[in-house]
Amino acid sequence: MSHSVPLYLDGEFVESQAPRSIPNINPATQLTLANVPCTTPTEIDSAIQSAVKAYNDWRDVPVPERARLLMKFCQLLKSHQDDIAETLSQETGKIFADAKGDVWRGIEVVEHACNIPSLIMGETVENVARDIDTSSYLQPLGVCAGITPFNFPAMIPLWMFPLALACGNTFVLKPSEQDPLTPIQIAEIFHEAGFPKGVLQIIHGDGEQVEHLITHKDIKAISFVGSARVGQHIYRTGTDHLKRVQCMTGAKNHMVIMPDADKNQVISHLVGSSVGAAGQRCMAISVAVFVGESSQWLDDLKNAMSQVKPGLWNEEDAGFGPLISSTARERVLGLIDQGKQEGADCLLDGSDFQHPDYPEGNWIGPTLFANVKPEMSLYREEIFGPVLLAVQVNSLEEALELINNNPYGNGTSLFTNSGGAARYFQRNVLVGQVGINVPIPVPLPFFSFTGWRHSFYGDQHAYGKQAIRFYTETKTVISRWFHHGEEVQGPNLTIQMR
Ligand code: NAD
Numbered sequence: 001m002s003h004s005v006p007l008y009l010d011g012e013f014v015e016s017q018a019p020r021s022i023p024n025i026n027p028a029t030q031l032t033l034a035n036v037p038c039t040t041p042t043e044i045d046s047a048i049q050s051a052v053k054a055y056n057d058w059r060d061v062p063v064p065e066r067a068r069l070l071m072k073f074c075q076l077l078k079s080h081q082d083d084i085a086e087t088l089s090q091e092t093g094k095i096f097a098d099a100k101g102d103v104w105r106g107i108e109v110v111e112h113a114c115n116i117p118s119l120i121m122g123e124t125v126e127n128v129a130r131d132i133d134t135s136s137y138l139q140p141l142g143v144c145a146g147i148t149p150f151n152f153p154a155m156i157p158l159w160m161f162p163l164a165l166a167c168g169n170t171f172v173l174k175p176s177e178q179d180p181l182t183p184i185q186i187a188e189i190f191h192e193a194g195f196p197k198g199v200l201q202i203i204h205g206d207g208e209q210v211e212h213l214i215t216h217k218d219i220k221a222i223s224f225v226g227s228a229r230v231g232q233h234i235y236r237t238g239t240d241h242l243k244r245v246q247c248m249t250g251a252k253n254h255m256v257i258m259p260d261a262d263k264n265q266v267i268s269h270l271v272g273s274s275v276g277a278a279g280q281r282c283m284a285i286s287v288a289v290f291v292g293e294s295s296q297w298l299d300d301l302k303n304a305m306s307q308v309k310p311g312l313w314n315e316e317d318a319g320f321g322p323l324i325s326s327t328a329r330e331r332v333l334g335l336i337d338q339g340k341q342e343g344a345d346c347l348l349d350g351s352d353f354q355h356p357d358y359p360e361g362n363w364i365g366p367t368l369f370a371n372v373k374p375e376m377s378l379y380r381e382e383i384f385g386p387v388l389l390a391v392q393v394n395s396l397e398e399a400l401e402l403i404n405n406n407p408y409g410n411g412t413s414l415f416t417n418s419g420g421a422a423r424y425f426q427r428n429v430l431v432g433q434v435g436i437n438v439p440i441p442v443p444l445p446f447f448s449f450t451g452w453r454h455s456f457y458g459d460q461h462a463y464g465k466q467a468i469r470f471y472t473e474t475k476t477v478i479s480r481w482f483h484h485g486e487e488v489q490g491p492n493l494t495i496q497m498r
Contacts (some may be wrong), residue, residue, distance in 0.1 A: 002032045002034050003034050004035050004037050005035065006184060007039060007201075008191075009046060009050060010046070010047075010050040010198050013188070013191075016040065018039055018205075020037075023035060024036050024180065025325070027092070027322040027324055027362045028312050028362075029361065033090060033091055034180075036204050038204065038205035038208060038209060039205050044203055044212050044216070047172050047203050051199070051218075052170075054198030055170045058165075059168040066165065067113075067114050069195055070116070070162060070166060073195075077110060077189055080185075080189055081100060081107070084103045086099070087185050088103065088153055088179070088182045089321075091153070091179040092151070092153065092179050093278070093313060093323070093361070093362070094321050095313050095321055096314055098320070102153070102155050105152070105154075105158075105442075106154045106155040106159070108445050109155075109162060110162045112163070112464075113162040113163050113166040114166075120138050122135060122136040122137045133480075134477070134478050136475065138468065139475050140471065141472065143170050143171070143219055143220060144171050144172075144219070144220060144223065145171070145174070145214065146173045147210050147213070147214075147226065151280045153175060153180070153182035154182050154183070156225050157175055157186065158186070159223075159463055161200055163467045164221075165200065167468060169221075170201075171201070172202075173200065173202045174202075174203050174210055177206050178324055180202075180204050184202065211237070214238050214241070214243070221246075222238045222243055223462070224247040224249075225249075227249060228250035228455070229250075246456075246460060246461065247456065250408060250410075251283065251410035251451070253286055253411040253413070254289050254402070254406070255269075255270060255273070255287070255289065255415065256291060256403075257289065257290050257415050258396065258414070258416035258417075260416055260421075261415035261437075262417065265415065267300055268304070271305050271308060271366075273413075273439035274305075275319065275388070278321060279383065279384060279386040280328075282455075283442050284440070285388070285413065285439055286389060287372070287389045287391060288388060288389070289391050289393055290390060291394070291395060291398075295392045298368075298370055302368050305366040308366050310322065310363050310386075312357075322355075323363075329385075332384070332385030332387065333351055335378055335381060335383055336364075338378065339369055339372070339378035342373075342377065344372045344373070345369060346367070347369065347390075348365075350365025350367040350386060350387075352365075366388075367387040368387075368390065371392070372391050374406075382408070396425065403429055403430070404430045407453060409431040409432055409454070410431065410451040410452075410455035411435070412431040412435070414436055416436075416437070422436045430453065432450040447463075448460075448465065449462040449463055
């Protein structure tokens with residue numbers, strides 16, 4: 001019988017008393033790895049209460065001490081990187097090298113959080129008026145909550161709680177119900193690093209548990225990563241309850257290919273960025289916009305894509321793994337069918353791909369459509385599968401118009417050898433993360449992850465300096481110290497001009 005994924009409550013790993021659970025399924029074999037309990041309301045309340053209690057002490061732990069604990073956590077994560085990646089591969093289907101990348105990108109955020117003494121510095125101006133000084137401090141908010149998606153079960157939880165904790169908050173995490181074993185393994189390492197009990201809590205479940213969390217009176221801030229549909233709901237509900245909310249959401253990322261670009265670079269980067277991780281990355285390239293004569297490269301692109309084979313996480317020649325669930329596979333197959341019906345040219349069709357040893361896996365092979373039009377459902381919806389759409393346009397201006405009319409603004413990329421084209425593109429495109437000859441422009445953690453438009457709801461983005469602002473409140477102190485024997489001026493009844 002499969003075991004129940006433990007909760008992490010008040011510094012202990014405990015079994016939930018929940019009557020309802022969701023199976024955590026290996027997407028290649030369909031074997032149940034564990035049961036994910038849908039945490040009861042009492043358990044959620046007790047997680048939050050324990051986080052409130054832990055906050056009272058944690059906020060007073062000196063900043064360098066908090067940094068030292070994070071350094072220990074970071075060092076342990078590095079030494080367990082392969083073990084975590086193996087768990088991650090089992091429950092997501094990601095190939096091992098990609099799973100290691102998922103863990104590594106999270107570790108880099110923890111490294112960034114170790115710089116908290118410099119990151120949390122306030123500002124000071126001496127003598128803003130005669131004998132008066134002003135300082136601002138960044139103080140923690142209290143208990144923060146995080147809700148994470150299935151596609152980066154190591155990296156995205158690590159975008160959130162290490163920085164929130166570094167700032168002096170405590171944290172309740174609700175990871176994706178589709179792959180919670182990776183975040184629990186990370187919590188075991190966190191536990192080993194010696195943090196005080198209660199500063200991090202992990203509960204499990206789906207929308208029902210999220211609802212309880214985001215409406216709870218003691219939750220001060222909510223970080224969410226997931227689809228735009230759920231993100232909109234969380235943003236509205238959270239702000240209605242007067243909480244601070246940041247939602248990193250869905251995407252439709254375009255790569256524009258100018259005729260002067262290096263063809264071999266274009267093809268190699270397009271293949272990797274579209275079908276890598278089975279296209280289940282929020283920064284995956286899902287639309288290739290060929291400008292002018294560059295569309296002649298479509299045949300070479302098709303040939304290169306057809307060389308990539310899905311496979312098991314530890315198979316040497318596997319390019320990517322299965323989709324996360326049979327539901328996700330059915331959805332993507334439905335969109336592929338609709339694309340054919342709506343008149344797009346399917347140049348390469350991965351719908352029938354089956355792994356010879358694991359025919360029940362959620363496989364879809366690399367798929368390429370040409371002559372895609374903006375009104376087609378293939379173009380309008382986020383596909384989240386190994387499907388690349390090719391659109392042909394006549395000019396860079398036309399490419400820009402297409403991208404700027406798309407509701408999403410997470411990432412985009414331009415391949416060119418022209419500095420002028422690159423500058424025009426980066427200045428005028430309404431997308432928050434732009435790559436110039438870089439297909440997936442994900443910033444390192446000392447910058448922030450800056451999606452725009454329907455790819456983000458909120459004000460302050462994930463990680464970088466913006467996360468420090470998100471997880472803190474600014475307090476401004478204006479002070480004056482009197483010298484001995486100073487003359488008392490009498491009450492002042494007007495606003496003073498300085
Ligand atoms: P999802 O929105 O289905 O789920 C995300 C989280 O929300 C999960 O923890 C889930 O349990 C919870 N949830 C699901 N339905 C809910 C509801 N009705 N009410 C409240 N909570 C609910 O997303 P997913 O399928 O796990 O992840 C893929 C999506 O995440 C894609 O859209 C992708 O673009 C997006 N994503 C965005 C970024 C980014 O930084 N912008 C990064 C990674 C993934």
